[in-house]
Amino acid sequence: MSEAEAGSGLISLASSAPFPWQEALWERLVSAHREDRLAHAYLLAGPPGVGKRAFAQRFAASLLCLEPDARGHPCGHCGGCLLMQAGSHPDFSVLAPESGKTQIPIDAVRELSASLALTAHQAGNRVALIFPAEAMAQSANSLLKTLEEPGAGVILILISDRPLAVLPTLRSRCQRVDCPIPPENEVRGWLVTDRQDSALLARVLALSGGAPLQAQSLLNAETATRLDRLGREGAQVLTGGADPLVIAARWSMEEPPDFMGLWLVRLSEQVARLRVLGHLPESSLLALPTSQIQKALAGADTRDVLMYHTFARQARLWLLQGIANRQGLLESLLVPWSMGLRGFSIRNPLQQEPWWE
Numbered sequence: 001m002s003e004a005e006a007g008s009g010l011i012s013l014a015s016s017a018p019f020p021w022q023e024a025l026w027e028r029l030v031s032a033h034r035e036d037r038l039a040h041a042y043l044l045a046g047p048p049g050v051g052k053r054a055f056a057q058r059f060a061a062s063l064l065c066l067e068p069d070a071r072g073h074p075c076g077h078c079g080g081c082l083l084m085q086a087g088s089h090p091d092f093s094v095l096a097p098e099s100g101k102t103q104i105p106i107d108a109v110r111e112l113s114a115s116l117a118l119t120a121h122q123a124g125n126r127v128a129l130i131f132p133a134e135a136m137a138q139s140a141n142s143l144l145k146t147l148e149e150p151g152a153g154v155i156l157i158l159i160s161d162r163p164l165a166v167l168p169t170l171r172s173r174c175q176r177v178d179c180p181i182p183p184e185n186e187v188r189g190w191l192v193t194d195r196q197d198s199a200l201l202a203r204v205l206a207l208s209g210g211a212p213l214q215a216q217s218l219l220n221a222e223t224a225t226r227l228d229r230l231g232r233e234g235a236q237v238l239t240g241g242a243d244p245l246v247i248a249a250r251w252s253m254e255e256p257p258d259f260m261g262l263w264l265v266r267l268s269e270q271v272a273r274l275r276v277l278g279h280l281p282e283s284s285l286l287a288l289p290t291s292q293i294q295k296a297l298a299g300a301d302t303r304d305v306l307m308y309h310t311f312a313r314q315a316r317l318w319l320l321q322g323i324a325n326r327q328g329l330l331e332s333l334l335v336p337w338s339m340g341l342r343g344f345s346i347r348n349p350l351q352q353e354p355w356w357e
Helices: 022-033 052-064 079-086 106-116 141-148 182-190 197-210 214-220 221-238 242-254 255-279 290-295 304-319 326-338
Strands: 041-045 092-095 126-130 154-158 175-178
Touching: 022 052, 022 182, 041 052, 052 079, 052 126, 052 154, 092 106, 106 126, 106 141, 141 154, 182 197, 182 214, 182 242, 197 214, 197 255, 221 242, 221 255, 221 326, 242 326, 255 290, 255 304, 255 326, 304 326
Parallel strands: 041 154, 041 175, 092 126, 126 154
Antiparallel strands: none
């Protein structure tokens, strides 16, 4: 089975997509389809956790449904829908990196392009989802001919959390569709239940940056415990109550890298906000009063704080990709943090000497 085929998977037609914040986009694309105005390639661009992939899968199912309803939703019982639910629709492909890999190989892209050049099996559309689009850094050229000269009914949907990392040759050949973070009141209305812990909800919204699906996945007791621990120990490191090397060693062994990386990025965002705007959001990730945070960071200038945020963002990618020593990377974040970020400078993660000054 090819990588394109292997990645197709099962599509649940009972999906909640389009989510409430996607309704306007759904209506726009469904109208374009009915009026034969669809572009041949779209780039769904936005932060993680807003439902881009679920939306793309639902729209693909709509395009391949033989009897969509009045709002363009797939019927769930025609031949096309049954094939989609079984993960075996011959006119639908998903291209993604293999497990444990970060890039989509050239051969997989070539195979997808060749399959899209064939006539549709059901005499309708042929749809391909590609995510993340930035994973085609080495294989993008193999897709250009399909983007420039698509066959009849071929629709490509590229998905990216980091659209600026998508090669310009791909971006320029796609119609960009922005999928931003919804307004906070809309996210709260979608998430809140009568049993919801409002304090945890506020902290989870801060951690997720307001991304609704990511926030939903974090609303649990385990997250609350982990946020308490990181907030407490992060405060202790900043105020001299804990050794940053000891905390870095513990975090590297016990904390999930994806969660830890996200927490560090959001913490650095809050610190940058404090420096630039003079206040923290309602729900601080650090178990420390604002006045004490300001005092601990008094020796750092705005450049130090902003550079630290930039480094935290890059460090999160390194943590997720596993391309740098986890403990050393955390030390490079926590040692400057313990020094109040004074004179912070970014160092190469592959060099051997300490990463702080």
